[in-house]
Structures are given as C-alpha cells and as structure tokens.
Amino acid sequence: xxxxxxxxxxxxxxxxxxxxxxxxxxxxxxxxxxxxxxxxxxxxxxxxxxxxxxxxxxxxxxxxxxxxxxxxxxxxxxxxxxxxxxxxxxxxxxxxxxxxxxxxxxxxxxxxxxxxxxxxxxxxxxxxxxxxxxxxxxxxxxxxxxxxxxxxxxxxxxxxxxxxxxxxxxxxxxxxxxxxxxxxxxxxxxxxxxxxxxxxxxxxxxxxxxxxxxxxxxxxxxxxxxxxxxxxxxxxxxxxxxxxxxxxxxxxxxxxxxxxxxxxxxxxxxxxxxxxxxxxxxxxxxxxxxxxxxxxxxxxxxxxxxxxxxxxxxxxxxxxxxxxxxxxxxxxxxxxxxxxxxxxxxxxxxxxxxxxxxxxxxxxxxxxxxxxxxxxxxxxxxxxxxxxxxxxxxxxxxxxxxxxxxxxxxxxxxxxxxxxxxxxxxxxxxxxxxxxxxxxxxxxxxxxxxxxxxxxxxxxxxxxxxxxx
Amino acid sequence: xxxxxxxxxxxxxxxxxxxxxxxxxxxxxxxxxxxxxxxxxxxxxxxxxxxxxxxxxxxxxxxxxxxxxxxxxxxxxxxxxxxxxxxxxxxxxxxxxxxxxxxxxxxxxxxxxxxxxxxxxxxxxxxxxxxxxxxxxxxxxxxxxxxxxxxxxxxxxxxxxxxxxxxxxxxxxxxxx
Numbered sequence: 001x002x003x004x005x006x007x008x009x010x011x012x013x014x015x016x017x018x019x020x021x022x023x024x025x026x027x028x029x030x031x032x033x034x035x036x037x038x039x040x041x042x043x044x045x046x047x048x049x050x051x052x053x054x055x056x057x058x059x060x061x062x063x064x065x066x067x068x069x070x071x072x073x074x075x076x077x078x079x080x081x082x083x084x085x086x087x088x089x090x091x092x093x094x095x096x097x098x099x100x101x102x103x104x105x106x107x108x109x110x111x112x113x114x115x116x117x118x119x120x121x122x123x124x125x126x127x128x129x130x131x132x133x134x135x136x137x138x139x140x141x142x143x144x145x146x147x148x149x150x151x152x153x154x155x156x157x158x159x160x161x162x163x164x165x166x167x168x169x170x171x172x173x174x175x176x177x178x179x180x181x182x183x184x185x186x187x188x189x190x191x192x193x194x195x196x197x198x199x200x201x202x203x204x205x206x207x208x209x210x211x212x213x214x215x216x217x218x219x220x221x222x223x224x225x226x227x228x229x230x231x232x233x234x235x236x237x238x239x240x241x242x243x244x245x246x247x248x249x250x251x252x253x254x255x256x257x258x259x260x261x262x263x264x265x266x267x268x269x270x271x272x273x274x275x276x277x278x279x280x281x282x283x284x285x286x287x288x289x290x291x292x293x294x295x296x297x298x299x300x301x302x303x304x305x306x307x308x309x310x311x312x313x314x315x316x317x318x319x320x321x322x323x324x325x326x327x328x329x330x331x332x333x334x335x336x337x338x339x340x341x342x343x344x345x346x347x348x349x350x351x352x353x354x355x356x357x358x359x360x361x362x363x364x365x366x367x368x369x370x371x372x373x374x375x376x377x378x379x380x381x382x383x384x385x386x387x388x389x390x391x392x393x394x395x396x397x398x399x400x401x402x403x404x405x406x407x408x409x410x411x412x413x414x415x416x417x418x419x420x421x422x423x424x425x426x427x428x429x430x431x432x433x434x435x436x437x438x439x440x441x442x443x444x445x446x447x448x449x450x451x452x453x454x455x456x457x458x459x460x461x462x463x464x465x466x467x468x469x
Numbered sequence: 470x471x472x473x474x475x476x477x478x479x480x481x482x483x484x485x486x487x488x489x490x491x492x493x494x495x496x497x498x499x500x501x502x503x504x505x506x507x508x509x510x511x512x513x514x515x516x517x518x519x520x521x522x523x524x525x526x527x528x529x530x531x532x533x534x535x536x537x538x539x540x541x542x543x544x545x546x547x548x549x550x551x552x553x554x555x556x557x558x559x560x561x562x563x564x565x566x567x568x569x570x571x572x573x574x575x576x577x578x579x580x581x582x583x584x585x586x587x588x589x590x591x592x593x594x595x596x597x598x599x600x601x602x603x604x605x606x607x608x609x610x611x612x613x614x615x616x617x618x619x620x621x622x623x624x625x626x627x628x629x630x631x632x633x634x635x636x637x638x639x640x641x642x643x644x645x646x
Binding site for chain 1 (some may be wrong): 476484489492493506515545573623
C-alpha cells in the first residue's frame with residue numbers, strides 16, 4: 001500500500017463538492033474582493049499601520065510613510081497649490097442624482113473606469129442638507145512636517161506629494177481619494193485614502209498621496225513608478241449620511257481640480273467634533289494603568305452594560321456592504337432608553353483570545369451575573385456589533401449564551417464577539433473609545449440599536465491569572 | 470495573465486486537489502476549504518510574478534501548509550492559556566462521515582493535530598524529515614517521534630508493513646512551450 005496514494009484518495013473522497021464550491025463564480029468573486037482589499041491594505045502601508053490613515057480631529061494630519069514600499073524614483077518637484085475650499089452653500093452646488101464615481105463599495109473606482117466628474121460640490125439627494133466641506137492644498141509631506149517638528153524623519157518620503165485635506169459636515173462617513181483622469185478614463189488612484197466615520201458633525205484630517213502613474217489603489221506600487229503631475233490629479237471626497245431619518249446613503253461628492261478656483265472664499269464653519277478613538281487615558285496600554293482599569297464598572301454595576309439611545313427597523317440584512325454603508329452612528333445627545341446586554345468596555349484579550357499570537361476568536365464576556373437556564377446559545381449569524389472610529393469600522397458577530405463551565409468566570413450570561421475579518425477594518429481593534437451600533441433580531445425582524453460608546457482596553461485585566469502569564 | 474484571471478484559473482484547475490490537501494491537513498472538509506481560500510488570498514494579495522496556474526497551485530499549497538502550522542501553534546498557545554475555550558461544537562461534517570468509513574481516515578482522525586500534520590507533510594507532500602521539522606518549527610527528533618507514533622496507529626488500522634516507501638510528485642507541472 002502506498003501511503004501517499006492512500007492519502008490522496010482519502011482526501012479526494014472526503015472533499016466531494018469542495019471543488020465545485022471553490023471554483024464557483026461566487027467564491028472567485030469573494031476571493032477577488034478579499035485580494036483587492038488585502039492589496040489595498042498593503043498599499044496603504046501594511047496591515048499594521050492602517051489605523052493611522054485617518055484621525056478624527058481637525059488640525060491633525062495623517063500620513064502614509066509606508067505607502068511606498070521602496071524608495072521613490074525620480075527627482076521630486078516641489079509643489080504648492082491652494083488652499084482650496086469647497087463648501088455646500090446655496091448657489092454653488094450641482095445636483096447629480098446618479099453618482100459619477102464611487103469611492104467605496106462594490107462599484108469602487110478602479111483604473112480604467114470611464115468617468116465624467118463634475119468639479120466642485122455635487123449633491124446626490126435634493127432633500128439633503130449635508131453642510132459638507134473640503135479644505136485642501138497640494139503640498140509635500142516634508143512641508144507638512146515642517147509644521148510638525150521637522151521633515152528629517154521622513155527621509156525620502158519628505159518629497160511625497162500629497163493633498164493635505166480636512167473634510168467633514170453633517171454626515172456620518174467620509175472617504176477621500178486622489179486620482180488622475182485622462183480623457184475621461186481613470187488612469188491612477190491613490191492607494192492610501194482618508195476615511196472617517198463618526199457622529200453627525202465630524203471631520204477627518206490627513207494627507208492623501210497623489211497617486212503615481214499606474215498606481216491603481218489596490219495594486220502595489222513599482223519602485224520606479226514615476227510620479228504623476230500633481231496638478232493633473234484630482235481630490236475626490238464623498239459623504240454619507242441620512243437625507244431623511246433612518247435612510248442612510250451617499251449625500252454628496254466634492255471634486256477638487258487644482259486648475260479651478262474654490263467655490264467659496266471664507267473659512268469653513270467650525271465643526272463640533274466628536275473625537276472618537278482618543279487614546280485613553282494617556283497610554284495606549286490601558287491595562288497597565290491599574291487606576292483606570294479599577295475605575296471601570298464591574299459586572300452587575302451601573303454602567304457596565306451599554307445603553308440604547310434609539311432603535312429602528314433594519315431591513316438591509318447582515319451582509320457586510322449593507323452594514324458598512326447603512327448604519328447610522330449614534331446621536332449621543334439623546335437620552336438613553338434601556339440597557340443592552342453588550343458591555344460598555346471590552347478587553348482585547350476576550351475579543352481575540354489571549355497572547356500576542358492567539359487570534360482565535362471571542363472568549364465569552366460576562367454581561368449578566370445570573371442565569372435563567374433557558375438560553376443555550378444564540379446564533380452568531382443573527383447579530384452584529386459595529387464599533388466605529390475615525391480609523392474605520394470593526395464588525396463583530398455576536399452570540400449570547402449561559403455558561404457555568406468557564407474556569408475564570410462564575411455562572412452568568414455571556415456574549416462572544418468574533419471579529420469578521422473581511423468586513424470593515426481588517427486589523428485587530430486598538431484601545432480607545434468607539435461609537436457602537438448593534439444590529440440584532442427584534443420583535444419585528446432585525447433592528448438597528450444605537451449604543452452608548454464602548455471602550456476597548458488592552459489585555460485581559462478581568463482574568464488576572466492569565467494576564468500574569 | 471491578470472491576477473483575477475490567474476486566481477480563477479487556479480481555482481478551476483486545482484480546487485479539487487487543494488481541497489483534498491486542506492482536508493488532509495485539517496481533518497475537516499469545511500476547515501480545509503477555508504484554508505484553501507485563506508491561502509489563495511495570502512498568495513494573491515502579494516503581487517508576484519506567477520507564470521501560470523500550475524505555479525500558483527504550488528504557491529497556494531505552500532501557503533496552506535504555513536497557515537495551517539501557524540494555526541496549530543496559535544491554538545496550542547490558546548489551549549495553554551484558556552483550556553475551556555478550545556472545545557468547540559462544530560457542525561456535522563458530511564465529509565467526516567464519509568471519511569470515517571475508511572480505515573486510514575479513522576487512524577488519521579485519531580492522531581493529534583501535529584502528528585497528523587507531520588504525516589501529511591512527510592508522506593503526502595514527500596518532504597524529508599528534516600524539511601518537515603523545519604516547516605513545523607520542531608526538532609527532527611520530535612518529528613520522528615510523531616511519525617513513529619502515527620505510523621503505529623495507522624498500522625493498527627491497516628496492518629503492519631502496509632506502506633511502500635516510494636513517493637511520487639504531488640503537483641502536476643505544465644509543459645513549457
């Protein structure tokens with residue numbers, strides 16, 4: 001008997017149907033999407049640095065020093081143009097119901113797309129009053145660093161040409177990219193982008209690199225790829241929010257063409273910023289701060305559970321795109337209604353397992369200190385928790401269960417949160433405070449529940465035995 | 470060939486073999502399919518000069534091996550840290566029902582994950598003991614012990630001295646023009 005042959009036969013016999021599933025169009029499409037997303041992350045400086053792409057704060061700029069995997073080619077021409085200010089003001093906007101380009105989702109722009117872009121502020125919903133704005137200028141990373149301590153640390157990246165940009169408005173989501181369009185065809189799209197997600201009235205600030213020639217967002221950039229002429233590049237910002245209560249969608253696009261003047265002269269209206277994802281407190285390693293951890297409410301105490309601001313029907317299902325494009329971030333100015341069995345603070349150890357290299361999924365987190373004996377386990381495919389910050393959205397499946405068999409926890413009702421890696425931000429979530437939205441089964445189908453913010457702390461402080469290991 | 474086309478061509482050409490390999494490594498049809506998909510993503514995310522689907526299959530197999538061994542390592546860490554959490558209820562696997570009727574399948578199922586992996590790498594991938602040890606990050610002596618124990622179990626199921634020693638190539642190669 002030939003063991004190799006026997007193993008081969010066994011494998012073939014045991015995988016009936018696998019070939020058809022793997023070779024199906026659906027699988028190929030899904031894998032293609034994962035590949036494109038992965039390439040985008042790599043282009044944006046590697047998985048580990050994606051969280052630095054966007055910060056929700058005016059006055060903070062984010063750069064992508066890793067966006068180029070090797071030394072830039074050619075001699076940089078210093079460019080300074082602008083600033084340009086585009087603002088949604090009456091008489092200075094166009095109405096185009098069908099968006100001419102999409103910066104995210106299935107129809108996200110790629111090289112080769114044929115587009116006709118209306119310059120300036122374009123509304124996509126006549127009922128919307130998004131109050132959006134873009135304030136940007138063409139410059140270099142080095143010039144930006146001059147204002148922030150010196151360009152020396154940037155090395156060759158100091159010559160990188162960027163759009164230094166702030167964008168915001170009465171919206172809940174912003175994406176900004178730079179692209180080059182030649183004869184109506186997109187020939188380059190920046191791999192890095194500026195992306196923000198927050199409560200209504202927020203802004204993102206950062207630097208969006210002018211794409212190199214042949215850079216197509218999802219692709220690696222060749223070491224010798226020549227620079228595009230920055231004055232040929234466009235800056236495109238898109239804004240999502242609610243045109244009407246409960247109906248979220250793309251509200252506006254702003255296209256900045258450096259060869260055209262701004263549409264307004266005055267400075268943008270000051271924004272009331274909701275700065276999620278602030279490091280808390282000063283150290284990013286909150287678990288190292290016993291005082292902070294000790295101040296967090298314990299299981300059973302007031303404040304341990306998140307509370308609902310509002311709930312509404314959710315008809316979009318639990319597909320990733322529907323969630324990321326459809327959720328409405330909570331309005332924290334509203335009164336809270338009731339407790340929701342999701343903790344108000346989470347430990348990374350319980351989200352991902354314990355240890356530096358143990359991303360094995362959600363460890364049960366106690367939410368109610370008593371058991372009814374009636375709940376075995378809910379289906380994790382029935383609910384989603386979305387945590388959002390200026391660095392993006394993290395999506396988790398949610399399953400509740402009653403358990404009395406855990407070595408470090410007394411019998412209780414638990415929730416397991418498992419990150420859906422191919423939906424939203426693909427990195428483990430960092431410490432910080434996040435806007436939280438829960439989509440769960442309600443009495444009349446799925447409902448979207450606005451939660452009070454959720455704080456993520458490092459480690460597993462609730463399991464000191466493990467933490468000490 | 471564009472990346473998407475090459476990905477599709479790889480799936481069309483090799484999905485059956487890759488799924489079988491995934492099953493042998495993981496012991497589960499569904500886990501094996503997941504492993505194939507994760508490996509495909511890993512290979513194609515990084516832009517490489519892959520000439521054709523045959524070469525891509527080789528890359529994917531190597532990535533499957535790396536991912537699987539990496540997961541074994543992670544699970545071991547986790548098992549040490551939180552033993553109650555690693556026991557998971559999995560959905561009934563049709564493939565397992567089929568496979569358990571097979572003597573070798575029964576023997577493989579009885580092996581510890583690392584033993585099973587060592588057997589697959591040594592006797593299906595035809596790696597040397599030294600290469601198997603290097604791939605798994607283990608000492609050669611440890612791999613030899615895994616293999617010895619595993620073969621003892623296999624011998625109980627299918628009889629002593631049942632296996633030939635010669636091995637054949639696993640991945641088909643395309644004729645170059």
